[in-house]
Amino acid sequence: MADKATLTIDGKSYEFPIITGTEKEQAIDIKTLRGATGGITTIDPGYKNTGSCESAITFLDGEKGILRYRGYSIEELAEKADFLETAYLLIFGELPTKQQLDKFHADIKSESHVDEDMKKILDGFPKSAHPMGVLSALTSALIAFNPSTVNVDSEEDMYAAIVKLLAKFPVLAAWAMRKKKSQPLDYGDNSLGYVENFHKMMFAKPNEEYKVDKAVIEAIDKLLILHADHEQNCSTSTVRIVGSSHAGLFASISAGISALWGPLHGGANQAVIEMLEAIKEDGGDTKKYMAKAKDKEDPFRLMGFGHRVYKNFDPRAKIIKVAADDVLTQLGIEDPVLDIAKGLEKEALEDPYFVDRKLYPNVDFYSGIIYRALDIPVEMFTVMFAVGRLPGWIAQWREMRLGKEPIGRPRQVYTGENLRSFKEVSER
Numbered sequence: 430m431a432d433k434a435t436l437t438i439d440g441k442s443y444e445f446p447i448i449t450g451t452e453k454e455q456a457i458d459i460k461t462l463r464g465a466t467g468g469i470t471t472i473d474p475g476y477k478n479t480g481s482c483e484s485a486i487t488f489l490d491g492e493k494g495i496l497r498y499r500g501y502s503i504e505e506l507a508e509k510a511d512f513l514e515t516a517y518l519l520i521f522g523e524l525p526t527k528q529q530l531d532k533f534h535a536d537i538k539s540e541s542h543v544d545e546d547m548k549k550i551l552d553g554f555p556k557s558a559h560p561m562g563v564l565s566a567l568t569s570a571l572i573a574f575n576p577s578t579v580n581v582d583s584e585e586d587m588y589a590a591i592v593k594l595l596a597k598f599p600v601l602a603a604w605a606m607r608k609k610k611s612q613p614l615d616y617g618d619n620s621l622g623y624v625e626n627f628h629k630m631m632f633a634k635p636n637e638e639y640k641v642d643k644a645v646i647e648a649i650d651k652l653l654i655l656h657a658d659h660e661q662n663c664s665t666s667t668v669r670i671v672g673s674s675h676a677g678l679f680a681s682i683s684a685g686i687s688a689l690w691g692p693l694h695g696g697a698n699q700a701v702i703e704m705l706e707a708i709k710e711d712g713g714d715t716k717k718y719m720a721k722a723k724d725k726e727d728p729f730r731l732m733g734f735g736h737r738v739y740k741n742f743d744p745r746a747k748i749i750k751v752a753a754d755d756v757l758t759q760l761g762i763e764d765p766v767l768d769i770a771k772g773l774e775k776e777a778l779e780d781p782y783f784v785d786r787k788l789y790p791n792v793d794f795y796s797g798i799i800y801r802a803l804d805i806p807v808e809m810f811t812v813m814f815a816v817g818r819l820p821g822w823i824a825q826w827r828e829m830r831l832g833k834e835p836i837g838r839p840r841q842v843y844t845g846e847n848l849r850s851f852k853e854v855s856e857r
């Protein structure tokens with residue numbers, strides 16, 4: 430494997446080291462490029478070819494459809510681990526011992542309340558507010574109620590901030606849904622597991638005993654694990670870049686939530702179900718929508734298809750497809766939308782447009798179907814994604830701060846006007 434790359438500009442050669450990751454991925458280290466060449470930079474809109482950091486958290490191989498957290502395959506974690514264990518693994522690097530896990534859970538429980546004044550902020554939102562906007566704002570508001578700065582050189586401080594956020598985030602997420610539905614807030618029950626407690630805070634009725642099917646909690650747990658990290662995607666890069674200015678953990682995560690909201694990223698799960706419902710309303714003609722997706726004059730895209738890095742298949746989509754089937758069977762639900770989804774998938778996998786462009790169903794193609802079966806409102810789908818992604822964001826923020834990474838500040842190539850003289854308004 431080469432360990433150096435040579436760049437020649439105007440007959441002058443510059444050498445750059447090539448670094449190799451533990452999975453033999455290679456990258457040209459251009460840290461010295463501008464200095465050596467007297468100011469030449471690189472340009473790579475969308476960062477399709479640019480590594481922003483070295484990271485030991487998540488490995489994915491888009492060609493082979495591999496996804497691993499800290500070296501463990503997503504398939505094995507989805508089958509054997511629970512969400513909190515996965516969160517600990519992502520954030521601290523190793524699977525927790527029984528003692529560590531019990532302590533982690535107990536510490537989270539002891540922080541699983543938010544300041545009552547947060548309710549006043551929640552009350553200020555109109556009912557029509559999207560829960561992602563509410564969640565981002567409330568997460569940011571947590572700073573005001575937990576103002577102490579985190580000393581990143583102190584393991585204790587770091588741990589305390591992480592536990593606080595993991596504990597309070599599901600409360601805010603559940604309350605964002607309650608607000609939308611004009612329902613009284615629920616304070617959870619610390620005798621329950623993390624995911625079950627989150628579910629209770631979303632669904633418990635004040636005048637009824639809270640009961641839930643085990644299959645429901647298992648399905649949510651699995652979905653949260655599958656969403657827990659995905660290396661340097663748009664929202665994670667946002668968390669890292671905001672955090673690189675030494676903005677605090679809560680502020681960085683709040684920014685990540687905003688990034689995740691977009692329909693090209695986490696917002697796709699909502700967009701998928703809305704698309705599938707629209708197709709159903711329109712008579713279920715999947716061929717018509719396939720044609721629209723391929724028509725370059727038509728802005729319509731097949732939501733839930735394609736991925737920036739998976740150019741073979743999304744391993745999470747495979748697991749979720751089976752989980753969607755399982756959950757619907759176990760809960761005895763027949764969903765015509767699932768049939769439309771399967772029909773679209775089959776057609777796309779046989780269609781040269783999708784095959785040539787390596788467009789396969791992504792994680793969000795099936796997650797919405799499960800959420801729908803669990804009575805989770807469509808506007809909450811991306812919030813569910815955020816709850817799942819939280820440990821990944823925290824792990825990446827922690828790694829970035831412990832690694833003493835410099836502030837993120839990309840360059841540009843300026844293409845605007847050259848220097849010109851100001852004209853008085855009467856002369857314009």
Ligand code: ACO
Nearest residue numbers: 692693694695697722730731732733734735736737786791
């Ligand atoms: N439907 C139809 N055509 C598509 C789709 C789609 N869903 N996705 C990509 N294409 C086409 C593009 O039009 C383009 O065609 P061209 O080469 O003829 O111009 C080609 O495939 C490449 O597409 P890009 O947009 O350049 O691919 P990129 O890697 O930049 O985008 C993305 C990836 C944003 C995910 C894109 O596939 C998309 O918009 N998909 C739908 C939204 C979606 O499901 N997002 C969720 C992503 S997963 C996640 O965030 C968890």
